[in-house]
Amino acid sequence: MTKVGETVLEIDLRALEHNYRYLRSKIYRDTKFLGVVKAFAYGSDSVAIAKKLETLGADYLAVAYTAEGVALRKAGISLPIIVFHPQQLSFSSIIEHCLEPCLYSKTIFTTFSKMAKDLGQKNYPVHIKFNTGLNRLGLGENDIDFILQSLNEMPQLKVSSLFSHLAASEDASERDFTMAQIGKFEKISTAILKELNYAPMRHMLNTSGIINYPEAQYNMVRSGIGLYGYGNEPAEDKKLIPVATLKTVISQIHTIGANESVGYNRAYKAKNPKVTATLPLGHADGIGRQYGNGIGHVWIQGKMAPLIGNVCMDMIMIDITGIDCKEGDEVIVFGKELSAEQLASSANTITYELLTGISQRVKRIYLE
Template sequence: MPKAQETVLEIDLKALKHNFEYLKSKLQNGTKFLAVVKAFGYGSDSCEIANYLQELGADYFAVAYTNEGVALRKAGITKPILVLHPQAVNFKTLITYALEPSLYNTKVLKEFIEIALAEKQSDYPIHIKINTGLNRLGFCKNDIDHAVTEIRNTTAVKITSIFSHLAASEDLNEKAFSLNQIESFNTISKKIIEKLTYQPMLHMCNTSGILNYPEAHFNMVRAGIGLYGFGNSHEENKNLIPIATLKTIISQIHHIEKDASVGYNRAFKANSTLKTATLPIGHADGIGRQYGNGKGFVTIKGQQAPILGNVCMDMIMVNITDIDCKEGDEVIVFGQNNTAEQLAETTNTISYEIITSVSQRVKRIFIK
């Protein structure tokens, strides 16, 4: 890959293909593959990622909000797009762009049916979200009969899928809980299907569900973080390749005397002479202030350089006392070797937060 000359996020599409094919290899023939590209493609670029995955054969896409789905349609995505958390104010736009809503309670179901009728829709595809224990979104089992009655009493909508979401699929200590969710989903979905004259798809598994609960693959799975190179366990991380590498350069090197301070609020004070590098990346680019004061690090010439003092909006300073480097040299914030997950562990967070925080002002470069 080319050396960075500024702050860039490099996206390795070969790695994306590897991850897609690895996850797909876990499925039975006929099980559909839904690629989750919400949050700007987990910080990468949803349109570029989705177009490449469409070429590779992804069957479905999912986004969180309607405007994300509109962007995909405008970028040429023709496969079905599930909107996981649509708001009623956007239902008309959702229909205009042939997006498919997740409907998760009586209120949004009624509101969508009203809009679909007003827009003269027939059998418009909807997805019914069931709450089996995550307690975030979804119909509870006591609401199911009423919901199905509403749907059967109109020709405006038709259930394309029934789905739920595993709360702790990556944590095998919670296996009993996950199995209980799967059993609950089976019971509720069968109750719904008994009242229909057609067979909707069923889906429940996220990345960790794909890997840990093959019995719950049903008709389709939803892969998010795994596509971007993280398997939620050290073992599965070995089978996946992080697709994003955040790079920057050394703008300036300073020689700091003992007792001198570095950065805002004099948060770092040198207890001996040392050498620092200033980098053109800061909290406006996704490097949160929690990574300052020695918690976070970057990699220069294969060596870790801790962040000194407070993270600035557009810059960080790092300790390069023992690193042989010069101004203009490349710096890796995270990538395939020193990963976003390793950086996340320094402040007890997760890789998801790191990769989705990369600001859109950072140039994306796609390596094909």
Template structure:
């Protein structure tokens, strides 16, 4: 692997394939797989990732917003795409690009039915989301009959799937709560299917649901973070490989005398002779200020170098007093060994936040 000469995110497609195979190994042969590529494919690149996964025959893609789905379509993705959180203003654009909306309350259901009717659609695929305990988006179980009644009065749409979202599937201390969610979804889906008179796809499991609750796999599962190499537990992380390696380089090395300060607001004042390295990556690239002042670290020549002072917009400074290094040397921010999860832990956050924050100004390089 060539040494980095600038800040770059290397994306390992072989690891992505292996992660998909591991997750699919948990499923029954007929269970469909929905790949979640929202948020710039968790900070990687949605079009490249989706094309790679489409060639591996995943069944569905999911995005959060309409514009994410439009970008996939314009790049040539042909598999079905579920828009998890559509906004009414985007309905015509959504239909124009053959995207499939999640309908989660009466307002959005009524407005989509109105648009679908005006556009003279016939059996356009929609997905009905029910809230079973996450309390974020979704109809309540009390809405089953009213939704079914509205759907029976139109030929414009057809329910492709019924789904819900687990709130704490990674936390086995919340097993009773999760099992209650699964039971509620079973009851809702049985009632809803009977009310509309046909069988949509059922799906509920996210990555941790796939790994921990096989009884809830139903007809399809959804995975985001697992595809990108994180299993939300030390046990599962052994079988998944983070696909991203974020690298940068040393731009300059400074000798900081005792009493001198480093960076904005004199965020670090040296109490001894200190050697620092300045790196071309900062909070505009996704390394937030919460990693500063000795919390976060990078790896240089296999040694930890902690961040000194405040994170700047385009740069961080790290302590290399005890590291043999020079200007131009490669720096690893995270990879498959020192993972994004490890770095996120230092700032009391999670891998999701860190990897989805990586700026699009950072060059992506795909390794196959």
């Protein structure tokens, strides 16, 4: 681990490799692996992560929006890239940069097909998404005839995969619902495969699906949060390594007396003399105002120090009373020593929100 004198997000590509190989060990040798690198690779660095996944042998990548895929292509990434949530205005850019759109509605299906035809495409790879219960995006069972008729009339398109998305694969109490989703996808996808003269891939499992429902891995699985070191349950978290570590330093130390306050609006008032430290990061860096005032801790010199006062735009304050530390000492906000899951749950939010919220002004450094 490197020593730094500023706020940085340390990205450990060795941890990424560990997580990738662990998740790969959960699936069959011939099952393809898709790495999800949307939202700056869950708040880290999509280009660095994508390059590493390409080196490791991932088969596919996925982003949410077209601009994310374009950025990867401009960085030299050659793996197939699915765009999960394309918009009509981006269709020409998708084709220009050899990205593969998810077709999730009749409107998207027909308008992308027209664009592909107008641009002289033939057998352009697309992925058809089905809504099996998440009720977010996707075509339904009653759209099968529309899909088959459209494909028959559209030589400009070729289906690379049929897929769906599980709603609660990490929740054992929702197993019946998840099994119903799997059953519904099986029925829909089988009906389509019977009518095609080729066999697109099928995929449905996310990280928790890989762990809890390996029997439904079909031809490919998709992993996002697992690659970054979180398995959505404590037992799996122990087998994974966090990729991102948010580190900062102590800018200044204060000794305050009883009844003195800290920060805006005097939100924290000391009942007894305290020693406090100010750190150079705040809600502009992704540590929101839901933290502070006793919610959330950081790790310093092997001890936990609570956040006190309101989180500022560029600074947070911590209580270091009884901790032997000095100005310039390193502080871990989250990472291997203090899980992002712990910090997020203390504020009644989730790891995904904390990780993806880290500002792009925070410097990224890399461990290979």
